[in-house]
Amino acid sequence: MALPLILLTVFLAVISGVGACSPSDKAALLALKSSLNEPYLGIFASWTGDNCCTNWYGVSCDPTTRRVTDISLRGESEDPILVKAGRSGYMTGSINPAICQLDTLSTLVIADWKGISGQLPSCITSIASLRVLDLVGNKLSGKIPDDIGNLQKLTVLNLADNAVSGEIPSSLVRLSSLKHLDLSNNQLSGKIPADFGNLKMLSRALLRGNKLTGSIPDSIGNMYRLADLDLSTNQISGPIPDILGKMLVLSTLNLDSNLLSGKIPSTLLSNTGMGILNLSRNALGGNIPDVFGSKSYFMALDLSYNNLKGPIPGSLSSSAYIGHLDLSHNHLCGPIPVGSPFDHLEASSFDSNDCLCGNPLRTC
Ligand SMILES: *[C@@H]1O[C@H](CO)[C@@H](O)[C@H](O)[C@H]1NC(C)=O
Numbered sequence: 001m002a003l004p005l006i007l008l009t010v011f012l013a014v015i016s017g018v019g020a021c022s023p024s025d026k027a028a029l030l031a032l033k034s035s036l037n038e039p040y041l042g043i044f045a046s047w048t049g050d051n052c053c054t055n056w057y058g059v060s061c062d063p064t065t066r067r068v069t070d071i072s073l074r075g076e077s078e079d080p081i082l083v084k085a086g087r088s089g090y091m092t093g094s095i096n097p098a099i100c101q102l103d104t105l106s107t108l109v110i111a112d113w114k115g116i117s118g119q120l121p122s123c124i125t126s127i128a129s130l131r132v133l134d135l136v137g138n139k140l141s142g143k144i145p146d147d148i149g150n151l152q153k154l155t156v157l158n159l160a161d162n163a164v165s166g167e168i169p170s171s172l173v174r175l176s177s178l179k180h181l182d183l184s185n186n187q188l189s190g191k192i193p194a195d196f197g198n199l200k201m202l203s204r205a206l207l208r209g210n211k212l213t214g215s216i217p218d219s220i221g222n223m224y225r226l227a228d229l230d231l232s233t234n235q236i237s238g239p240i241p242d243i244l245g246k247m248l249v250l251s252t253l254n255l256d257s258n259l260l261s262g263k264i265p266s267t268l269l270s271n272t273g274m275g276i277l278n279l280s281r282n283a284l285g286g287n288i289p290d291v292f293g294s295k296s297y298f299m300a301l302d303l304s305y306n307n308l309k310g311p312i313p314g315s316l317s318s319s320a321y322i323g324h325l326d327l328s329h330n331h332l333c334g335p336i337p338v339g340s341p342f343d344h345l346e347a348s349s350f351d352s353n354d355c356l357c358g359n360p361l362r363t364c
Contacts, residue, residue: 021052021061024101025068029059031098032071036116038091041081043073057081067104069129075112075137094118095140104129111158112137119143120159125150134158136182141165144183149174160184160206167191168212173198184230185209192231197222208232208254216241216255226250232278233257240264240279245271256280256302264303266291274298280326281305288332292316300324312337312356325349332356335364 029052033044046057052068053061060070075082075089082089091113099108100123108124110116111134119142120135131153140162148157149171157175160182167190168183179201188210197219199205203226212234220229221243227250237259244253245267251274260282266289268277276299284306290313297320308330316322317339325341328351336342336350336358347360357364 020050020066022067025061026050026052028098028101029056029068029071031096035096036091036093038089038113040087040090041085043081062104065104068102069104070107071099071102071105072107072109073111073113074109075114077112089113091116095121095135097121097123100124100126103127106130106153107132109134110138111135115139117141120145120164122146127151128153130154131177132156135162137161139163143167144169144172144188146171148172151175153177155201156180158182159186162186164188168193168207175199176201178202179225180204182206183210188212190214192217192236195219199223200225202226203249204228206230207234210234212236215239216244216260218243220244221247224248228252230254231258235259237261240268240284242267244268245274247271249273252276254278255282258282260284262286264289264308269296272296276300278302279306283307285309287311288313288316288327290315292319294318294320297321298323298325302326303330305329308332309354311335317341328352336361 029047033047038044043057046055052059053066058071058073059068061067062069092115094117100121105127106129114137116138120140122145125145125147130151133154134156136158143166144164146169148169154175155177157178163186165187168188170193173193173195178199181202184206191214192212194217196217202223205226208230215238216236218241221241226247229250232254239262240260242265245265256278263286264284269289270291272295275297280302287310288308292313292315300323304326311334312332314337317337319341322341325345326349328349330353332353333355336356345360350356350361
């Protein structure tokens with residue numbers, strides 16, 4: 001290449017800012033850094049100099065536009081920096097609203113730092129490019145922003161294991177790209193929105209460990225991609241909708257430790273895709289429907305601590321497999337069915353009922 005051409009190339013590279021990052025992105029990152037305190041690993045020591053797109057720990061940019069697209073800071077990971085330090089991460093401080101200036105951000109992960117407190121900045125809903133918002137395992141408080149539904153590209157929303165309170169905003173059901181929702185172990189109250197089933201792309205809905213009330217919305221039955229529903233340890237009442245048993249890909253259903261009443265829908269037990277079903281610690285009554293069959297395959301079936309009456313259904317013994325069965329603390333009565341699914345079960349599976357008998361309990 002002739003020398004003038006090289007000079008021209010260098011000149012163009014400099015004016016187009018190759019290697020640099022957007023000054024406004026850099027300012028936003030430095031504001032984020034200034035409000036966080038990570039005392040053990042020194043990850044923010046790398047957040048220095050002009051080029052926030054290169055060698056700033058956890059920051060990535062679009063190679064063409066040189067705008068920041070990813071922030072990924074995980075306090076529990078296989079990352080060499082954590083492995084080398086031989087400890088998990090710890091960070092205090094808060095998430096600076098200046099982060100909302102990063103208007104090309106696609107992934108925001110600030111996860112498992114245990115000590116980050118304050119609110120999730122409400123302006124976060126203005127970052128229209130956001131696809132992944134994962135702030136699990138901190139001490140964030142305050143509410144989920146009312147207009148969270150504006151994040152139309154969001155596929156992952158994980159705020160689990162924080163101290164988020166208030167209600168689930170009604171706009172949440174407008175997140176039409178959402179695949180994974182985890183709000184477990186917070187202080188959320190109020191009802192699950194009646195039109196929750198509008199979240200058509202959702203495959204995991206994890207809301208365990210909150211203070212949710214009201215009943216399970218029937219609309220959930222329309223979520224044809226939902227594989228994992230966890231509403232455990234809330235104050236949800238009313239009956240279990242029949243339609244939950246007709247969902248095609250639902251394989252894990254945890255409704256334990258709520259205030260559910262009525263009968264167990266027979267569809268729930270005859271649904272051959274159901275692999276883990278926990279209805280323990282509710283107020284469910286009636287008989288256990290006698291609808292098991294050779295295609296029933298339960299890794300875990302826990303119906304303990306309810307008001308179930310009558311016999312253990314004979315069809316249960318024709319199931320292909322039952323890994324863990326717990327029918328204890330009910331009012332069941334009669335002989336325990338005989339058959340291979342029962343061979344490995346211990347007496348604790350049948351404890352504290354009215355008058356069960358047969359192996360592994362006393363003979364009838
Ligand atoms: C079902 O839920 C109860 C109560 O929340 C819990 O103690 C139990 O371990 C769960 N059962 C299974 C099989 O995970």
